[in-house]
Amino acid sequence: xxxxxxxxxxxxxxxxxxxxxxxxxxxxxxxxxxxxxxxxxxxxxxxxxxxxxxxxxxxxxxxxxxxxxxxxxxxxxxxxxxxxxxxxxxxxxxxxxxxxxxxxxxxxxxxxxxxxxxxxxxxxxxxxxxxxxxxxxxxxxxxxxxxxxxxxxxxxxxxxxxxxxxxxxxxxxxxxxxxxxxxxxxxxxxxxxxxxxxxxxxxxxxxxxxxxxxxxxxxxxxxxxxxxxxxxxxxxxxxxxxxxxxxxxxxxxxxxxxxxxxxxxxxxxxxxxxxxxxxxxxxxxxxxxxxxxxxxxxxxxxxxxxxxxxxxxxxxxxxxxxxxxxxxxxxxxxxxxxxxxxxxxxxxxxxxxxxxxxxxxxxxxxxxxxxxxxxxxxxxxxxxxxxxxxxxxxxxxxxxxxxxxxxxxxxxxxxxxxxxxxxxxxxxxxxxxxxxxxxxxxxxxxxxxxxxxxxxxxxxxxxxxxxxxxxxxxxxxxxxxxxxxxxxxxxxxxxxxxxxxxxxxxxxxxxxxxxxxxxxxxxxxxxxxxxxxxxxxxxxxxxxxxxxxxxxxxxxxxxxxxxxxxxxxxxxxxxxxxxxxxxxxxxxxxxxxxxxxxxxxxxxxxxxxxxxxxxxxxxxxxxxxxxxxxxxxxxxxxxxxxxxxxxxxxxxxxxxxxxxxxxxxxxxxxxxxxxxxxxxxxxxxxxxxxxxxxxxxxxxxxxxxxxxxxxxxxxxxxxxxxxxxxxxxxxxxxxxxxxxxxxxxxxxxxxxxxxxxxxxxxxxxxxxxxxxxxxxxxxxxxxxxxxxxxxxxxxxxxxxxxxxxxxxxxxxxx
Numbered sequence: 001x002x003x004x005x006x007x008x009x010x011x012x013x014x015x016x017x018x019x020x021x022x023x024x025x026x027x028x029x030x031x032x033x034x035x036x037x038x039x040x041x042x043x044x045x046x047x048x049x050x051x052x053x054x055x056x057x058x059x060x061x062x063x064x065x066x067x068x069x070x071x072x073x074x075x076x077x078x079x080x081x082x083x084x085x086x087x088x089x090x091x092x093x094x095x096x097x098x099x100x101x102x103x104x105x106x107x108x109x110x111x112x113x114x115x116x117x118x119x120x121x122x123x124x125x126x127x128x129x130x131x132x133x134x135x136x137x138x139x140x141x142x143x144x145x146x147x148x149x150x151x152x153x154x155x156x157x158x159x160x161x162x163x164x165x166x167x168x169x170x171x172x173x174x175x176x177x178x179x180x181x182x183x184x185x186x187x188x189x190x191x192x193x194x195x196x197x198x199x200x201x202x203x204x205x206x207x208x209x210x211x212x213x214x215x216x217x218x219x220x221x222x223x224x225x226x227x228x229x230x231x232x233x234x235x236x237x238x239x240x241x242x243x244x245x246x247x248x249x250x251x252x253x254x255x256x257x258x259x260x261x262x263x264x265x266x267x268x269x270x271x272x273x274x275x276x277x278x279x280x281x282x283x284x285x286x287x288x289x290x291x292x293x294x295x296x297x298x299x300x301x302x303x304x305x306x307x308x309x310x311x312x313x314x315x316x317x318x319x320x321x322x323x324x325x326x327x328x329x330x331x332x333x334x335x336x337x338x339x340x341x342x343x344x345x346x347x348x349x350x351x352x353x354x355x356x357x358x359x360x361x362x363x364x365x366x367x368x369x370x371x372x373x374x375x376x377x378x379x380x381x382x383x384x385x386x387x388x389x390x391x392x393x394x395x396x397x398x399x400x401x402x403x404x405x406x407x408x409x410x411x412x413x414x415x416x417x418x419x420x421x422x423x424x425x426x427x428x429x430x431x432x433x434x435x436x437x438x439x440x441x442x443x444x445x446x447x448x449x450x451x452x453x454x455x456x457x458x459x460x461x462x463x464x465x466x467x468x469x470x471x472x473x474x475x476x477x478x479x480x481x482x483x484x485x486x487x488x489x490x491x492x493x494x495x496x497x498x499x500x501x502x503x504x505x506x507x508x509x510x511x512x513x514x515x516x517x518x519x520x521x522x523x524x525x526x527x528x529x530x531x532x533x534x535x536x537x538x539x540x541x542x543x544x545x546x547x548x549x550x551x552x553x554x555x556x557x558x559x560x561x562x563x564x565x566x567x568x569x570x571x572x573x574x575x576x577x578x579x580x581x582x583x584x585x586x587x588x589x590x591x592x593x594x595x596x597x598x599x600x601x602x603x604x605x606x607x608x609x610x611x612x613x614x615x616x617x618x619x620x621x622x623x624x625x626x627x628x629x630x631x632x633x634x635x636x637x638x639x640x641x642x643x644x645x646x647x648x649x650x651x652x653x654x655x656x657x658x659x660x661x662x663x664x665x666x667x668x669x670x671x672x673x674x675x676x677x678x679x680x681x682x683x684x685x686x687x688x689x690x691x692x693x694x695x696x697x698x699x700x701x702x703x704x705x706x707x708x709x710x711x712x713x714x715x716x717x718x719x720x721x722x723x724x725x726x727x728x729x730x731x732x733x734x735x736x737x738x739x740x741x742x743x744x745x746x747x748x749x750x751x752x753x754x755x756x757x758x759x760x761x762x763x764x765x766x767x768x769x770x771x772x773x774x775x776x777x778x779x780x781x782x783x784x785x786x787x788x789x790x791x792x793x794x795x796x797x798x799x800x801x802x803x804x805x806x807x808x809x810x811x812x813x814x
Contacts, residue, residue, distance in 0.1 A: 255391030449539030709792030
């Protein structure tokens with residue numbers, strides 16, 4: 001496997017260098033610079049794997065030097081945009097390509113519509129085209145029209161249709177078009193390649209359809225920042241992308257911040273910015289650049305995802321861009337319409353965008369871009385995410401949220417707190433991340449916290465800024481990480497930086513295959529930093545884990561109305577949403593549970609005041625949890641104002657049950673959310689059932705003589721209020737839930753007594769503010785409830801609530 005990867009890296013370096021030279025000789029300075037840089041990175045990676053290619057480091061330095069020279073040249077001249085006539089030709093050709101694909105896959109009705117649109121576009125173009133092109137357009141239109149007529153006859157035939165002639169595959173005009181998409185050569189549908197096993201998604205344990213309540217949740221949270229984003233369906237891959245005129249998003253241009261507005265020159269499409277626009281030339285983290293949009297965490301997320309694709313040869317984010325070719329690769333669409341699949345509010349959703357991008361007066365894009373000006377996947381991914389978030393005037397985020405939206409990977413937040421070794425196990429964290437990173441199990445970014453400008457300048461860092469983690473190594477006793485600033489410039493100035501002459505030794509450079517001479521040629525924002533320095537200057541590590549690690553996963557979508565339960569759940573969690581998770585493990589296994597709160601308004605995102613958590617109770621005998629600390633939680637943590645909350649557990653062999661309780665610090669609003677479980681062993685996830693069909697409540701008070709205290713005071717206890725529950729049925733399996741809510745200053749409780757039979761039950765220990773009793777297998781009859789405070793003379797109001805599995809009456813006795 002190592003030798004195979006080494007050969008691949010060496011071949012990548014040669015191939016990229018060849019393309020660089022070709023573009024250099026053709027006079028394409030910007031593209032050549034891009035490929036020289038990528039060739040240098042590939043060869044450095046090959047060196048890290050032990051490549052013995054002669055003069056490798058000298059060659060790398062030459063490539064980097066040439067890339068910088070060409071970059072300076074390309075920045076002085078504007079790219080030649082395509083002519084309007086060429087743009088029309090591209091759209092017509094794309095329409096024909098889409099029609100042919102529908103034709104060969106048996107989608108006759110769709111094919112007819114696109115053939116007709118192509119005919120109209122070609123005839124319109126032929127009116128103003130020069131004679132040679134006019135004839136080609138007319139020939140193409142004629143063939144498309146003939147094929148549409150054949151399909152119409154087939155559709156209209158009452159009997160089984162005869163075998164149709166093949167769709168045309170030799171459309172003329174290729175010599176005029178700029179690299180037209182190759183037409184299909186057969187009516188037999190070409191299956192897309194099956195991805196390798198490592199790419200297969202885990203199969204959900206859940207097989208049943210969504211409930212009506214879940215559908216209502218997903219529908220309610222489809223509208224985000226005033227726009228609808230429907231769940232992505234398999235059929236959406238056949239979205240119409242071909243149009244005779246440039247597609248324009250009906251929801252308009254995205255809002256810009258005041259700073260961006262001042263910089264704006266125009267909105268432009270790719271064919272107005274580059275002579276030969278492409279979706280992807282080469283997926284690389286080095287080419288991704290952040291500008292004046294405050295989305296460093298999103299750009300860093302794209303960088304680590306691109307690094308994953310480049311390193312492991314597996315699609316991760318490029319496969320969420322549509323339209324795609326038969327290999328599942330995104331393609332440039334001259335008609336200007338794209339669809340991005342993002343994981344939002346519990347499910348994958350489709351985001352439709354057009355290809356108009358904001359351009360600054362400097363000629364650069366205002367949003368993120370690839371260093372290769374002809375490549376646009378970076379800009380389109382960012383535009384889709386910015387559309388969901390309300391515009392390019394984005395308030396900022398973190399990489400857990402961004403990578404979860406891009407990939408659906410499982411987010412873990414690791415606060416760096418060296419002063420708390422219980423909370424932050426420094427050595428264990430590094431060892432785990434180093435091991436899992438190199439296996440492709442996780443993606444990592446790091447973020448700084450607040451710091452003074454003087455400290456930031458001295459360190460070469462940016463405060464509250466996200467950085468992509470591109471490598472983790474141990475060499476010569478040093479624990480080191482390679483980071484990338486999304487700005488593509490401004491690098492770390494401390495230990496093991498490119499300017500550090502004290503720590504870098506020839507031996508260390510050899511072990512890391514790092515050439516300080518090459519690194520000092522220019523600042524591309526990529527740097528090595530030792531783990532101790534990272535822990536000193538950075539605030540948090542964001543780790544996203546591959547769901548492929550878990551063969552079993554399932555989820556539930558739900559809502560928690562604001563009116564249900566107290567504002568604070570310090571004393572009672574009876575009204576908190578609760579779920580039962582049962583895991584049957586034949587071997588020790590990880591059990592991870594992710595709570596995802598749905599957000600539909602950017603103001604909520606920018607100033608999140610909903611502090612949430614997921615509290616776990618293990619192997620509880622009762623139906624549900626009523627008191628937050630009785631029994632003691634198995635897993636509990638700080639309430640956080642992030643929409644994502646992850647609980648990680650390890651279960652030993654055997655069967656265990658977990659009660660999952662959604663909690664909020666202060667509940668002010670209704671929240672919608674998704675709970676998703678990941679496990680390597682089979683499990684079952686259900687909502688805790690509510691067996692009660694009827695509920696009644698009364699208000700009362702302890703006052704004067706009726707504040708009699710508990711049964712320890714027999715002289716006054718009998719003067720407490722008393723209520724009677726009458727179960728008028730002959731069943732022996734009634735269920736009863738009694739809840740008492742009183743002043744939090746007092747310890748309260750109650751007794752339940754059966755009038756005939758003499759059974760007596762107690763709510764147990766007296767508690768502040770809330771006490772309860774749930775009983776099953778009760779025979780029908782009359783039961784008396786006596787609510788009381790622990791001590792006599794403690795006056796105050798109370799609410800008594802009774803729920804039962806069958807109809808009952810509730811009345812006051814005294």
